[in-house]
Amino acid sequence: MIYLHSLGVFTAVVTLLTIFLLLAEKYLADYGICEVSINSGERIFEIDGGGTLLSALSENEIFIPSACGGKGTCGYCKLAILSGGGQVLPTERPYLSRREIRSNLRLACQVKVKEELELHIPEELLNVKLYKSEVSSSRDLTYDIKEVCFSLLEPNQITFRSGQYAQVLAPGPDGEVFRAYSISSPINVSDSVELNVRLIPGGIASTYLHKLKVGDPVTFTGPFGEWRLSEDPESELICVGGGVGMAPMKSIVYSLYHRWPQRVCWFFFGCRGTDDIFYLDEFRELQAKHPNFHLYYALSDMKRGQEWDGEKGFIHLAVDKYLEPGTKRQAFLCGPPLMIEAVTAILHEKGLSNAEIFYDKFD
Ligand SMILES: Cc1cc2nc3c(=O)[nH]c(=O)nc-3n(C[C@H](O)[C@H](O)[C@H](O)COP(=O)(O)OP(=O)(O)OC[C@H]3O[C@@H](n4cnc5c(N)ncnc54)[C@H](O)[C@@H]3O)c2cc1C
Numbered sequence: 256m257i258y259l260h261s262l263g264v265f266t267a268v269v270t271l272l273t274i275f276l277l278l279a280e281k282y283l284a285d286y287g288i289c290e291v292s293i294n295s296g297e298r299i300f301e302i303d304g305g306g307t308l309l310s311a312l313s314e315n316e317i318f319i320p321s322a323c324g325g326k327g328t329c330g331y332c333k334l335a336i337l338s339g340g341g342q343v344l345p346t347e348r349p350y351l352s353r354r355e356i357r358s359n360l361r362l363a364c365q366v367k368v369k370e371e372l373e374l375h376i377p378e379e380l381l382n383v384k385l386y387k388s389e390v391s392s393s394r395d396l397t398y399d400i401k402e403v404c405f406s407l408l409e410p411n412q413i414t415f416r417s418g419q420y421a422q423v424l425a426p427g428p429d430g431e432v433f434r435a436y437s438i439s440s441p442i443n444v445s446d447s448v449e450l451n452v453r454l455i456p457g458g459i460a461s462t463y464l465h466k467l468k469v470g471d472p473v474t475f476t477g478p479f480g481e482w483r484l485s486e487d488p489e490s491e492l493i494c495v496g497g498g499v500g501m502a503p504m505k506s507i508v509y510s511l512y513h514r515w516p517q518r519v520c521w522f523f524f525g526c527r528g529t530d531d532i533f534y535l536d537e538f539r540e541l542q543a544k545h546p547n548f549h550l551y552y553a554l555s556d557m558k559r560g561q562e563w564d565g566e567k568g569f570i571h572l573a574v575d576k577y578l579e580p581g582t583k584r585q586a587f588l589c590g591p592p593l594m595i596e597a598v599t600a601i602l603h604e605k606g607l608s609n610a611e612i613f614y615d616k617f618d
């Protein structure tokens with residue numbers, strides 16, 4: 256009992272001390288004006304010290320991937336701080352390998368600007384733009400997934416690679432937040448952007464996107480993401496998705512057949528029941544025009560009364576069943592972490608190396 260009481264007092268004192276230090280830093284610390292120099296002075300700006308590096312960059316229209324909206328939980332906002340920035344913080348360590356720490360990588364959302372900073376930011380990220388758009392259509396794909404299309408206003412064109420994502424700005428209770436959504440439209444469409452959004456109950460951005468009506472304004476940044484399709488027409492593509500992991504796959508498949516009508520593509524899509532199926536008719540239509548497009552939907556958890564004569568079981572079983580080992584291939588996976596792990600193991604057995612497998616894990 257005495258032990259529990261002492262522990263309670265200790266926790267309360269530490270909490271009060273932490274709050275005091277945070278308030279003191281916020282209201283008393285004055286770091287003055289700090290200069291931020293990017294890529295050996297290619298871009299230089301000055302800001303009031305004290306805020307996060309991620310916000311400082313965003314205020315200066317430099318948009319770094321920040322899928323969790325700066326909460327320090329996605330590890331996407333890595334960039335190299337060549338001088339300034341202080342020690343790596345405990346909140347950054349889970350997301351940085353030893354090699355990345357040695358290369359001066361840091362999480363921009365965790366680093367406070369307190370002194371002059373020298374940064375290295377890849378050129379591709381310096382070209383990311385903020386887009387103003389308006390909703391051109393919104394329709395239900397399933398009971399919890401909507402397809403939302405934005406028509407671009409300013410700038411009115413976007414260039415992106417299949418598999419890249421946009422970060423939508425959504426109003427939240429404590430201010431605006433960014434959230435990542437993969438672009439589902441093909442790369443040959445440059446005046447609009449299409450997303451597939453699953454509603455997360457209580458979720459800030461997914462609720463906002465589900466409630467949008469035609470004509471509503473939407474702001475987003477992009478494009479972000481590292482996926483690169485092989486330009487070799489002989490290289491086969493394997494796409495495996497589950498749930499809203501459909502979005503980048505749809506972009507890849509339609510972009511591919513727009514450019515290379517003969518190319519071989521294997522598309523595997525995992526659903527629970529028949530009410531989770533979407534885009535199947537559209538893909539069957541595409542398959543009728545492109546015989547090298549191999550399409551498999553698999554249902555893992557059918558409810559009583561549901562009928563289905565396609566693949567049954569988890570999607571990695573269909574990948575194992577239909578894919579022969581041996582050909583020159585690249586694989587793109589998007590969906591829940593367990594699905595990605597199971598499919599990756601099968602792809603290794605079929606002879607693909609890690610360098611040939613690209614993935615985005617999200618539930
Ligand atoms: C690279 C990338 C691409 C993405 N692409 C897509 C996409 O194409 N379509 C899409 O719908 N989403 C996509 N996401 C997920 C998306 O970015 C958001 O995380 C998701 O929409 C939830 O945001 P929210 O603001 O609605 O929820 P939040 O307000 O962030 O969360 C509300 C609550 O829900 C919980 N939560 C958050 N996400 C989930 C989840 N998936 N399942 C269960 N609980 C959850 C949170 O922990 C919190 O408690 C992608 C994520 C990444 C990193």
Ligand code: FES
Pocket residue numbers: 320321322323324325326327328329330331332362363364365
């Ligand atoms: S923005 Fe997600 S960890 Fe920094």
